[in-house]
Amino acid sequence: MTALSGEGRGRPVPAALYPCTITHARRAPQPYVLRHRTYLWLVDVDHLPVLPHPLRPLARFRPRDHFTGRAPSIRAALDGFLSEHGIDLHGGQVLMLAHARILGHVFNPLTLYWCHGQDGVLRCVVAEVHNTYGERHAYLLHTDAAGTATVSKDFYVSPFYPVDGRYEMRLPPPGERLRLSVRLRRPGSPPFTAAVHGTRRAATAPALLRVALRHPWSTLMVSAAIRFHGIRLFLRGLPVQSRPGRRTPESTS
Template identity: 70%
Template sequence: MTASVTALYTCTVAHVRSRPQRYGFRHRTYLWLVDPDRLPRLPRLLRPLAGFDARDHFGGGAPTIRAGLESFLAAQGVDLAGGRVLMLTHARVLGHVFNPLTLYWCHDRDGKPLCVVAEVHNTYGERHCYLLRTDGHHRARVDKEFYVSPFFPVDGRYRMRLPEPAGRLELTVHLERDGQRPFTATVRGERRPATALGLLRAAVRHPWSTAAVSLGIRMHGIRLFLRGLPVQPRPRHRTQKGLQ
């Protein structure tokens, strides 16, 4: 299976809460880095282990992932003009996918970084995208606009550091509220060749990885609820402009 930039990242995802109670967890998984214009071509027997489908991203109605991204960007006044995109995501595994965070590094036609799109999914089947303009240190700030954890209201700001993956994957997301950082998420990983053998190794080490991520988030939510954390009301979700 080949694609110009395709790679696997074996990684550790960590969530740390400091308020209102201290709580943290880590889990291991793997992510794909792909060019949505040149998605991997898998051998037939391996296709159940990695699928990339437009219905899993943005509004779910675009003909391709790239088309969904461009529709969202157009609604924000951004034109890639054919520029290259790199996408970091979970693939669909055995018919199931759950992507808490998919990132798109967008470049202009000359290859210069233009923006980053952070596509967030919650466990209620809702989606939201943030358009990010990063600085020279790959940092961006954006107001929180989407209900993710049932234990945090929809307020505050995200401070993110999102360098484009290379040999290492190093992502950080802080939630800032009232001058404090009650929540931090990090993703740290190493690049691996996206060969058939590499995919098989990842699938054996992390069986049904997307279901494991989905189940893990729910189990940690139950633990926090049993610890007495109050559940915040979930506001009505409004579909963003450009999500088709």
């Protein structure tokens, strides 16, 4: 079966699926490694996949799940964020890597947007972070030729880390292989590293059914795993850092 179709402006880029392994590794104050398997979508935000009607509960992409949650489309929300930083893509292609909403639930710890200009040149990468408290934050990144960038951490994610330090992100555009990493460096502390490794699959209806059956309720399992491992770390005596005042979905920078 051919790849799932999309609709929108310009020339479409076929959607892809990435069955992948996500790893979180901390070395201090207690060594701990978390691994779980899931799958991610790579989509053109102007040509979101149109699934056969029976499969639509398995993958929905809704504007309310990104940025302020009030824009009429994901593209409009992203363009609004970029405009605040003086960037206009002039309709250039944007590829988004994210979990889809599955059976009414979605949780995206990290959504990535590779943003191209009208000439096809990569202008920037946007990393949109969600925490388990329902808060959102977006980082604007200007990556080098290897896809790397650094940025100050200014959003509360884990209850075991304060809001300080710097992220070193390696975010090359996905190809046949998906190899991403985010490393948090803090003064006087070994780094915390998160990595995503996966292999590209055409987003056909049979492929979606296979990964959905292999990883049912995948986004719910991601948020449950984060909470479960957080409880384990707390019970091991890892100190909890106080959370700053609530950050609304509008608070992006």
